[in-house]
Amino acid sequence: MNLGEQLQRLREEKNLSREELAQEMNVSRQAVYKWENNKGYPDIENLIKLSDLYNVTLDELIKGDHSFQKKIVIDQKKNKIEDLSDPGFMIGIILVFVGLFLDLGAFSAGVTILGFLTMFFYDDLKKTFWTIKKDFKEER
Template sequence: MNLGEQLKSLREQHNMSREKLAQKMIVSRQTVFKWEKNKAYPTLDNLVKMSELYQITLDELVKGERTFPKS
């Protein structure tokens, strides 16, 4: 799953519209659309904000992993 698909999936799991997420992130609805279509990428600050909003780690948000790989 790519980042855009992951962002869309998490937004939908939290029953949030693009408009609602945009308001929480203080960006436009079009920006959220671009993130979900991989036409633009969130800043690191926005990724951190989304990880806090969804209560997941950055790894889970960006890579979709729930566990850390073993070395």
């Protein structure tokens, strides 16, 4: 059973209308409609409220909906040693050293800044590059 069907079943078991649930949850009736028809998903705060209201665990709410489970992103902290071996960090540190220690004239500051940006925003730069490349290929 997917999340929407589960939410609708639980709401009906509590004899609540969508309007009553929306007021209880402090959301719009349309939001409840979207949740129950799988056109949108509640955020984690609303999932917790729903689990409390229906006296079910979060696991019971989402376990049957595999598409929703794939949308859940768990932010995992990286180990500091892993950060140092990250390709973005390595490329960035090389650019910083090149900018600081090689005489590139007016380009030294730019290369150093590019190194720092690469160290901190490597994943974003990589996504942007692949998006531009994909868009370029589609225009041909």
